[in-house]
Amino acid sequence: MTAMLVLLPIVMAGLLFLLRRWRAVSVLLATAFSLALGLILLWVPAGEPLRLFGLEIVLSGETTLLGRTLVLNPATQAAGALLFLSGAVFFFLDWQLEREGLLVPIGLGLLGLLVGVLLVRPLIYAALLLELVAALTVFPIHADPRSPVRAGLRYLTFFTLALPGLMVSHSLLDLYAMAPDQTQFLYVATALIAFSFALLLGVVPFHLWVPAVGRDGSPVAVAFLFSATGGVVWFLLLDYLRAYPWLSGYAEWSTAVSALGMATAVIGGLLATARQEPGRLMGYMVMVDTGLMLVALAQAGRVGVELGVAMILARPWGLALMAAGVAGLRSRGSELGRDLTGVGLAAPWTTLALAVGGLSLLGFPATAGFAPRWGLFRLLAHSDPVMALLLLLAVGGALIGLLRQLNQFLQTPPRPLERLDGETPAEETPLPAEGFLLAVTILVLAVGVFGLGLFPQLLSDAAAGAGAYFALSP
Amino acid sequence: METPLELINRLSLLAAMPAVFGLLIALGMILVTRRWQIEVLALVLLYFFVGLLHSRIIRPEVALVKALIGWLVCLTLYVTGRYLDERSGKRKPGMQEERLRWLPPLAADTPLRILVLLVVVVIAYLGSVYLPLPQVAAHVGLACYLLAVGGLLLAGISEEPLRVGIGLLLFLSGFDLFFGALEPSLVVAGLLGASNFFIALAVIFLAVTHAVAQEESA
Numbered sequence: 307m308t309a310m311l312v313l314l315p316i317v318m319a320g321l322l323f324l325l326r327r328w329r330a331v332s333v334l335l336a337t338a339f340s341l342a343l344g345l346i347l348l349w350v351p352a353g354e355p356l357r358l359f360g361l362e363i364v365l366s367g368e369t370t371l372l373g374r375t376l377v378l379n380p381a382t383q384a385a386g387a388l389l390f391l392s393g394a395v396f397f398f399l400d401w402q403l404e405r406e407g408l409l410v411p412i413g414l415g416l417l418g419l420l421v422g423v424l425l426v427r428p429l430i431y432a433a434l435l436l437e438l439v440a441a442l443t444v445f446p447i448h449a450d451p452r453s454p455v456r457a458g459l460r461y462l463t464f465f466t467l468a469l470p471g472l473m474v475s476h477s478l479l480d481l482y483a484m485a486p487d488q489t490q491f492l493y494v495a496t497a498l499i500a501f502s503f504a505l506l507l508g509v510v511p512f513h514l515w516v517p518a519v520g521r522d523g524s525p526v527a528v529a530f531l532f533s534a535t536g537g538v539v540w541f542l543l544l545d546y547l548r549a550y551p552w553l554s555g556y557a558e559w560s561t562a563v564s565a566l567g568m569a570t571a572v573i574g575g576l577l578a579t580a581r582q583e584p585g586r587l588m589g590y591m592v593m594v595d596t597g598l599m600l601v602a603l604a605q606a607g608r609v610g611v612e613l614g615v616a617m618i619l620a621r622p623w624g625l626a627l628m629a630a631g632v633a634g635l636r637s638r639g640s641e642l643g644r645d646l647t648g649v650g651l652a653a654p655w656t657t658l659a660l661a662v663g664g665l666s667l668l669g670f671p672a673t674a675g676f677a678p679r680w681g682l683f684r685l686l687a688h689s690d691p692v693m694a695l696l697l698l699l700a701v702g703g704a705l706i707g708l709l710r711q712l713n714q715f716l717q718t719p720p721r722p723l724e725r726l727d728g729e730t731p732a733e734e735t736p737l738p739a740e741g742f743l744l745a746v747t748i749l750v751l752a753v754g755v756f757g758l759g760l761f762p763q764l765l766s767d768a769a770a771g772a773g774a775y776f777a778l779s780p
Numbered sequence: 781m782e783t784p785l786e787l788i789n790r791l792s793l794l795a796a797m798p799a800v801f802g803l804l805i806a807l808g809m810i811l812v813t814r815r816w817q818i819e820v821l822a823l824v825l826l827y828f829f830v831g832l833l834h835s836r837i838i839r840p841e842v843a844l845v846k847a848l849i850g851w852l853v854c855l856t857l858y859v860t861g862r863y864l865d866e867r868s869g870k871r872k873p874g875m876q877e878e879r880l881r882w883l884p885p886l887a888a889d890t891p892l893r894i895l896v897l898l899v900v901v902v903i904a905y906l907g908s909v910y911l912p913l914p915q916v917a918a919h920v921g922l923a924c925y926l927l928a929v930g931g932l933l934l935a936g937i938s939e940e941p942l943r944v945g946i947g948l949l950l951f952l953s954g955f956d957l958f959f960g961a962l963e964p965s966l967v968v969a970g971l972l973g974a975s976n977f978f979i980a981l982a983v984i985f986l987a988v989t990h991a992v993a994q995e996e997s998a
Contacts, residue, residue, distance in 0.1 A: 437975045448986060
């Protein structure tokens with residue numbers, strides 16, 4: 307069954323590509339399929355048989371596919387469940403919000419490849435699969451032909467540049483194992499791994515692709531990229547740290563990762579304060595989130611990993627809502643043919659989605675993102691209060707950006723200027739009301755965000771399981 | 781009578797260093813010229829020389845498959861270039877385009893591009909001397925550096941999706957040449973080939989999207 311987690315979504319993606327003309331059918335099939343796989347991964351314990359429609363399913367710990375080993379452990383099982391469940395939400399949102407979305411047929415294949423990245427051993431194949439994911443993600447990101455393509459090119463370039471480092475480091479470490487006196491192999495491999503993950507996570511100074519993709523890409527596909535691919539990159543980093551424990555054993559490890567995380571969060575927060583295009587603001591918020599996750603990882607041992615995993619588990623909730631808000635407001639702005647001032651008054655549900663999603667992404671109290679941030683700030687308040695303060699300021703900067711954005715959307719739009727010939731200018735055609743299904747989806751997601759904020763143990767239990775598996779040496 | 785694989789093997793023995801020179805000329809054509817047709821032709825030549833160098837490191841049949849993947853990528857780029865030309869041909873050419881049509885197929889910023897080529901050669905030479913790549917011969921290391929640095933700079937200085945894509949493909953070719961010596965696994969070779977092909981598809985998609993967006997804004 308483990309190999310099927312990789313193969314089935316890819317085969318299904320091929321079938322759905324043929325059905326893409328019947329969009330409702332293909333979306334509902336993709337959503338149901340993704341939801342089913344997510345629930346199986348969430349509820350079926352590894353190694354125990356489950357009977358489903360007369361079929362016996364066993365999620366085995368280790369299996370082979372094309373001669374390569376696939377390993378399913380509690381952490382990868384939780385990550386796989388997160389991927390498929392968030393995939394189902396994004397597919398449904400894509401149908402509701404994007405007229406020309408390509409996420410549904412391609413996204414399911416991407417999920418299969420991303421699960422492959424999580425499961426395959428040795429890690430060299432994970433890097434190659436991630437490159438395939440990067441190339442295929444360009445299609446849904448730029449499904450709207452009017453969007454500038456520079457963001458997609460930048461994203462593809464950064465991911466391609468990250469590939470050699472991950473692959474060569476693996477071979478260099480093999481060489482080092484054969485000749486332990488050749489320490490230069492070890493240093494070069496460490497530098498390559500650090501450089502590659504900095505590119506993949508969008509760490510300062512390699513962050514340029516993150517806000518660019520947010521600004522130019524289709525919001526739902528971009529949220530999928532930041533949640534699913536971003537989450538898998540995070541788990542891949544944890545896998546590297548587990549496979550090569552000496553990486554986190556360097557004396558400078560904690561300082562370097564903390565400094566990079568803080569720089570990413572602070573710069574993201576600072577840039578977010580300016581009133582931005584909402585997609586770009588989403589990119590800066592993801593930078594703040596990534597920075598906080600890196601700072602959490604730098605904290606010694608299991609707690610840091612747990613906090614980082616909890617943040618990555620909370621991220622899709624905030625991003626899905628924010629993407630719904632950005633896509634809804636953008637489409638209304640383009641229908642009106644002017645900037646987005648006052649658009650929120652005619653679209654209360656999408657404005658609510660943007661507000662709640664943004665607050666959750668920033669870790670506002672009573673939202674899904676709050677608990678891990680609270681844990682991190684409590685940890686830092688004892689060990690490094692200055693850093694805690696700087697990170698709070700970074701979050702505050704992004705909050706200012708969000709509030710300025712909401713203020714623009716909720717302002718009364720300017721009246722058209724009176725024409726010189728004395729004629730009264732034509733009134734704007736009122737926009738159609740938001741769809742019932744979209745409103746219900748946003749409401750369900752918002753309730754989920756507040757539910758996870760009030761009952762954070764749902765997230766923290768999953769994070770604790772992953773933390774136990776990936777626990778780094780203190 | 782020699783089989784194609786034996787012929788490739790003999791050619792690769794004869795043409796180790798000349799292949800690096802050929803590769804440099806093809807790289808120069810890509811970096812300096814302005815016409816996509818010449819860039820694609822240079823890419824075809826470049827994949828030939830990279831294939832020859834590959835056959836010194838890995839099994840000739842695998843090297844042949846890698847070259848074939850490269851040529852398939854060239855074919856897709858050529859078809860896209862033709863399609864984009866036909867699309868733009870439907871519009872009435874502006875004065876600027878009319879003037880450019882009569883210029884030699886060099887980019888407007890040719891002096892800068894020649895300088896970039898020189899920088900690529902200097903960095904590649906210094907890299908191969910002072911930071912030699914492990915497990916590969918010196919001339920193969922030089923070729924890897926030429927391709928990787930050339931591809932990186934081309935992707936960095938270009939705006940058009942097709943040129944950025946060619947830069948990324950060059951960068952990956954350089955890496956592939958080096959990595960073939962480190963990890964001669966067939967699955968790795970296959971996945972790297974698939975990566976090349978998917979990147980080419982993504983770039984083609986972006987090039988067509990870019991053209992449509994430009995037409996709409998015109």
